[in-house]
Amino acid sequence: MDGPWVKGVFFHYIFKFLKKKLGQASIDKVGYSPEDYLEERAYPLSEFITLLERTDRLLDEYSEHSLHGAGRFMISVDPKWPQMFMGKDPGEVLTCNTRQDWMMNTGEYGFEKVTKSKEVILTCDLNFDSLRDVDLWMEYYRGCIHGVLDACGVDGDVETISLEGKPSSKKLSVTWE
Numbered sequence: 001m002d003g004p005w006v007k008g009v010f011f012h013y014i015f016k017f018l019k020k021k022l023g024q025a026s027i028d029k030v031g032y033s034p035e036d037y038l039e040e041r042a043y044p045l046s047e048f049i050t051l052l053e054r055t056d057r058l059l060d061e062y063s064e065h066s067l068h069g070a071g072r073f074m075i076s077v078d079p080k081w082p083q084m085f086m087g088k089d090p091g092e093v094l095t096c097n098t099r100q101d102w103m104m105n106t107g108e109y110g111f112e113k114v115t116k117s118k119e120v121i122l123t124c125d126l127n128f129d130s131l132r133d134v135d136l137w138m139e140y141y142r143g144c145i146h147g148v149l150d151a152c153g154v155d156g157d158v159e160t161i162s163l164e165g166k167p168s169s170k171k172l173s174v175t176w177e
Contacts, residue, residue, distance in 0.1 A: 004045035004127045006104040008037035011048065013074040014055055020073070021059065030054040045106055045137075046129065052136045067136060071143025075151050085151035090176050093148055094120045106137065107168075118156075122172040131167050138170050149176050 015034045018026040027034065032051055037043065052067055059066030075081050085093050095111040107126035114121060122145070128134045142158045149156040156176030163169045 001042045001044070001105075004104075004106045005042040006045055006048045006106065007039065008041045008043055009039040009103070010074070011037040011043070011051060012039055013077060014051055014070055016077055017070045017073045018055065018058070021069075026058060029058055042105075045104075045127075046133075049128075049133045049136055052140055053132075056136060056139075067139040068143035068146065071140040071145075072147040072150065074144055075147025081148075082151040085148060086153055088152050090149055090152045090154055090156065090174070091118065091120050093152060094122070094145070094174060118154075118176045120174040122174060123169070124172070125166075125169045128168055134168050134170065138172075142172060145172060145174055149174070152176075 011032065012034055014030075015027050015032075018030065030051060031054060052070075055070060056067050059070075091113040095113050105127075107124060107128070109125075110123040112121045112123070113119075124138070124141070126134055126137065128137065138160055142160055146156070146158045149158070154176040156174065159173045159175075161171040161173060163171060
C-alpha cells in the first residue's frame with residue numbers, strides 16, 4: 001500500500017476497547033464495523049485516524065486520556081504481547097522495531113536508549129496531513145508504549161515532547177523503575 005498505513009488489527013483493538021468501556025452499541029456510534037477490517041490487511045492511516053477522532057469524542061466524557069487508555073489496552077488485550085514482554089528490559093523491547101515495522105507505516109521512528117538510566121527517547125517523524133492527526137495518533141501511541149511498560153511488569157511514565165519548528169515531529173520520553 002502506498003502512503004501511511006496500519007494493519008486492520010489496530011481497528012479491532014479499538015472496537016474491543018469500545019465494547020469493554022461502553023458496550024456493543026458504542027461500536028455503531030463510531031460508524032465503523034469490525035467486519036469491514038481484516039486483521040492482517042493494511043488500511044490507510046487516515047481511516048484509522050478518523051476512527052481515533054470519533055472514539056476520542058465518544059469517550060471524552062469518561063476519561064481525560066481516552067486514546068491513551070485505548071493504546072494501553074491494545075497491548076494488554078493481545079495475549080502474545082504480555083507473554084513476550086514479561087520480565088524483559090523495556091529498553092530492549094522498545095528499541096526493537098521489527099514488530100512495529102510489520103504492523104504500521106506512519107513515519108520514521110527512532111529509538112534511543114539512555115545508557116545511564118532506565119529511559120528511552122523515541123523520536124517520531126510522522127507522515128500525517130494535519131496537526132490534529134499528529135495529536136490523535138501520539139496520544140494513542142503514547143498509550144501503546146505505556147502498555148509495553150505494563151507488559152514488561154514495570155511502573156513507568158511516557159511523556160510527549162513537542163519539537164520546536166517541526167509540528168509533525170514529536171518525542172516521547174519513556175522512563176521506568
